[in-house]
Amino acid sequence: MLDRMHILICGGAECKESNSVELRDLFKSEIERLNLGDDIQTALTGCFGLCALGPHVLIYPEETLYSGVKLEDVREIVEQHIAKGKPVDRLLFKGEFDRKKFRNRSELTFFAKQTRIALRNCGVINPLDVNEYIARHGYEALGKVLTTMTPEETVQVMLDSGLRGRGGGGFPTGRKWQFCANSVSDKKYVICNADEGDPGAFMDRAVLEGDPHSVLEAMTINGYAIGADTGYIYIRAEYPLAVQRLELAIGEARELGMLGKNIFDSGFDFNIELRLGAGAFVCGEETALIASIEGERGMPRNKPPYPAVKGLFGKPTNVNNVETYANIPVVYLKGADWFKSIGTEKSSGTKVFALGGKIANTGLLEVPMGTTLREVIYEIGGGIPNKREFKAAQTGGPSGGCITAESLDTPIDFDNLIALGSMMGSGGMIVMDEDNCMVDVARFYLEFTVEESCGKCTPCREGTKRMLDILNRICEGEGTMEDLDVLESLGKMIKDSSLCGLGQTAPNPVLSTLKHFRKEYEAHVIDKVCPAGVCSNLTKYVVLDNCIGCTKCARNCPVGAIEGKVKEKHFIDLDLCIRCGACKTACPVNAISTKPESWGAM
Amino acid sequence: MGAKINFTEEKINELKAEMVKNMQEPGPLMPTLHAAQRIFGCIPLPIQKIISNELDVSIARINGVVTFYGHFSIEPKGDTIISVCLGTACYIKGAQGLLDAFSHDLNISVGETSKDGKYTLEATRCIGACGLAPVFTVNEDVYANGSVQLVKKVMQKLKQEK
Ligand SMILES: Cc1cc2nc3c(=O)[nH]c(=O)nc-3n(C[C@H](O)[C@H](O)[C@H](O)COP(=O)(O)O)c2cc1C
Ligand code: FES
Numbered sequence: 197m198l199d200r201m202h203i204l205i206c207g208g209a210e211c212k213e214s215n216s217v218e219l220r221d222l223f224k225s226e227i228e229r230l231n232l233g234d235d236i237q238t239a240l241t242g243c244f245g246l247c248a249l250g251p252h253v254l255i256y257p258e259e260t261l262y263s264g265v266k267l268e269d270v271r272e273i274v275e276q277h278i279a280k281g282k283p284v285d286r287l288l289f290k291g292e293f294d295r296k297k298f299r300n301r302s303e304l305t306f307f308a309k310q311t312r313i314a315l316r317n318c319g320v321i322n323p324l325d326v327n328e329y330i331a332r333h334g335y336e337a338l339g340k341v342l343t344t345m346t347p348e349e350t351v352q353v354m355l356d357s358g359l360r361g362r363g364g365g366g367f368p369t370g371r372k373w374q375f376c377a378n379s380v381s382d383k384k385y386v387i388c389n390a391d392e393g394d395p396g397a398f399m400d401r402a403v404l405e406g407d408p409h410s411v412l413e414a415m416t417i418n419g420y421a422i423g424a425d426t427g428y429i430y431i432r433a434e435y436p437l438a439v440q441r442l443e444l445a446i447g448e449a450r451e452l453g454m455l456g457k458n459i460f461d462s463g464f465d466f467n468i469e470l471r472l473g474a475g476a477f478v479c480g481e482e483t484a485l486i487a488s489i490e491g492e493r494g495m496p497r498n499k500p501p502y503p504a505v506k507g508l509f510g511k512p513t514n515v516n517n518v519e520t521y522a523n524i525p526v527v528y529l530k531g532a533d534w535f536k537s538i539g540t541e542k543s544s545g546t547k548v549f550a551l552g553g554k555i556a557n558t559g560l561l562e563v564p565m566g567t568t569l570r571e572v573i574y575e576i577g578g579g580i581p582n583k584r585e586f587k588a589a590q591t592g593g594p595s596g597g598c599i600t601a602e603s604l605d606t607p608i609d610f611d612n613l614i615a616l617g618s619m620m621g622s623g624g625m626i627v628m629d630e631d632n633c634m635v636d637v638a639r640f641y642l643e644f645t646v647e648e649s650c651g652k653c654t655p656c657r658e659g660t661k662r663m664l665d666i667l668n669r670i671c672e673g674e675g676t677m678e679d680l681d682v683l684e685s686l687g688k689m690i691k692d693s694s695l696c697g698l699g700q701t702a703p704n705p706v707l708s709t710l711k712h713f714r715k716e717y718e719a720h721v722i723d724k725v726c727p728a729g730v731c732s733n734l735t736k737y738v739v740l741d742n743c744i745g746c747t748k749c750a751r752n753c754p755v756g757a758i759e760g761k762v763k764e765k766h767f768i769d770l771d772l773c774i775r776c777g778a779c780k781t782a783c784p785v786n787a788i789s790t791k792p793e794s795w796g797a798m
Numbered sequence: 799m800g801a802k803i804n805f806t807e808e809k810i811n812e813l814k815a816e817m818v819k820n821m822q823e824p825g826p827l828m829p830t831l832h833a834a835q836r837i838f839g840c841i842p843l844p845i846q847k848i849i850s851n852e853l854d855v856s857i858a859r860i861n862g863v864v865t866f867y868g869h870f871s872i873e874p875k876g877d878t879i880i881s882v883c884l885g886t887a888c889y890i891k892g893a894q895g896l897l898d899a900f901s902h903d904l905n906i907s908v909g910e911t912s913k914d915g916k917y918t919l920e921a922t923r924c925i926g927a928c929g930l931a932p933v934f935t936v937n938e939d940v941y942a943n944g945s946v947q948l949v950k951k952v953m954q955k956l957k958q959e960k
Contacts, residue, residue, distance in 0.1 A: 392926075396887040433869050434926070474832070559929050
């Protein structure tokens with residue numbers, strides 16, 4: 197029987213945390229109560245992408261998108277929309293910019309500007325039902341590969357597609373497969389890297405929760421191409437929902453014969469097992485990950501030998517990232533040429549970003565390589581909230597750097613980001629505004645790497661610690677100009693001499709902020725002022741001349757540190773001030789500043 | 799160290815059963831440690847000894863692995879685990895302030911358990927709910943769009959329940 201209507205409720209982790217399971221149950225019981233028929237399906241899907249405004253409900257066939265749906269709204273939606281076909285105006289998703297209401301999901305700039313390949317099924321299918329995956333051409337690519345292509349041809353398609361690894365390094369996937377296929381061994385392994393360590397990124401999580409079968413299918417194709425019969429998914433223990441859905445999906449695939457012996461009667465056997473990570477960032481590095489699966493401390497090993505020659509349990513191993521895998525089935529279905537036609541010459545396809553920080557639409561988005569940062573932040577992301585100025589976007593997490601306003605129009609791809617002194621990384625994109633202190637941000641990332649350094653090599657273990665000491669000094673107002681030079685030379689030394697990618701990239705956030713925001717460092721060192729008002733020892737609130745004397749600041753100050761008459765300029769008593777920032781938030785004309793006087797009125 | 803560890807025969811047998819299962823695959827140590835952490839809430843020396851005997855791995859190596867990973871602990875944690883996300887998205891939106899507020903209210907530092915064994919305060923790195931930043935969790939419950947006011951409210955509620 198064909199279903200008349202589908203009610204999709206976002207069951208992504210963030211919406212789930214706001215009750216999506218209860219919502220689904222309530223939809224079901226309301227539909228039953230009104231006896232609307234059993235040809236209306238309700239399902240929890242993967243993440244829709246617009247996380248901040250959830251929970252979302254999407255109703256097909258009209259593609260009506262409701263956001264911020266509460267339990268008490270369900271009855272109205274069922275009675276009005278489902279029963280009578282009248283959309284509930286009040287709950288329709290509203291654009292962040294123009295507050296225009298959208299009836300149809302594809303009208304939204306947020307979705308219209310995107311090209312969804314890796315996320316093609318996220319938020320569209322019920323991840324708990326393999327039949328929905330199959331209905332969207334799932335496992336067709338695997339059938340095609342196993343029944344009509346040789347392993348060599350399978351590798352060739354990957355080479356031709358130009359797909360580059362989405363886990364951070366951007367290494368061409370086809371070349372990696374070719375190396376591993378050429379290694380001679382009785383046993384080989386495929387590993388899916390689902391350790392997603394970049395704090396502030398959740399692309400892989402969304403794929404695993406919203407479309408687990410695409411990863412399983414791609415790993416099986418990978419196994420066939422290189423001659424492996426066993427795959428492992430190494431997944432963070434912090435993602436219990438993803439683990440649960442993967443377990444279920446593996447079970448379904450086995451039952452259908454998409455995993456196991458003699459898949460598609462081709463004589464090819466393949467199995468997949470899960471391995472849980474245990475909270476160590478360095479285990480995202482492939483050799484450390486391999487050590488961890490073997491039951492060792494997750495410390496990186498020297499390369500070469502590369503995993504393609506000597507990897508898991510000493511056997512040739514191919515490691516790819518979750519998002520890399522999610523692209524692969526489509527590449528085989530639509531062809532390498534089609535994939536190459538999307539994106540830029542050297543970076544084909546799309547990239548998923550987890551947009552977070554000071555941005556109106558936080559969430560997941562997927563855009564063709566070559567999209568500019570301006571399009572991502574202002575069109576899809578909806579701009580910076582609260583009338584604040586854009587300051588920088590950070591990509592590449594603790595290994596990356598920041599991109600400033602000057603570079604907003606650079607097309608985003610692997611090579612351009614490196615040229616800007618940042619990197620693609622796994623896809624975390626954190627937007628910062630004028631209230632964020634770049635010295636503090638650099639310190640934050642370095643604190644992270646110091647904590648996560650495995651301790652095997654000295655430059656990374658000791659060097660990053662010394663850099664952190666210096667940054668702490670600067671944030672406390674005890675830094676010297678000499679410190680800035682030491683940061684630079686130490687940073688370069690650590691990059692050149694560390695064993696693995698963690699140390700080799702750890703100084704990047706510091707070097708990049710030093711390059712673009714040296715003035716801010718100097719304000720901390722020379723003026724002893726934190727211009728953004730974050731480092732509390734160095735924050736001085738002053739009232740500027742454009743004060744209109746509205747008394748709002750004085751009324752909001754919790755300690756009575758602000759004085760002044762109505763319609764006259766106010767003053768802050770810095771001895772009483774506790775640097776809470778309440779006055780700055782309250783001021784309607786932006787007349788309270790933390791910037792040093794030498795910067796002038798800004 | 800306040801909280802008590804529960805080493806009943808039954809739980810030890812549960813762990814042993816897990817080990818038998820894990821030994822059929824290569825690399826049984828990590829899955830076993832995950833099981834131990836889940837069953838006992840921590841992996842102290844007596845448990846490490848049992849694992850060492852069954853899996854035939856030296857206790858020095860086991861200890862090295864247990865202490866390497868943030869997810870495993872040697873000491874038991876409190877009944878209520880409060881965990882503030884210090885991932886980038888949360889940090890940028892003021893998560894440090896939430897952590898300080900909890901730390902002040904409970905009078906313990908990050909990574910510590912209160913003397914009565916009731917609370918453990920932790921900092922985690924991104925739980926993948928960045929759109930709701932800043933977030934913190936109390937056991938399984940996730941609190942979104944955190945603020946110092948929300949911290950106060952949650953602490954009040956927790957204290958009333960006890
Ligand atoms: C410190 C460090 C952390 C890493 N973390 C991850 C990660 O969380 N996820 C990931 O897929 N790759 C991560 N990588 C990259 C992997 O080493 C590896 O290059 C990648 O999994 C290969 O897959 P790809 O070619 O599909 O990108 C990390 C690398 C380093 C040096
Ligand atoms: S940074 Fe806190 S949930 Fe991602």
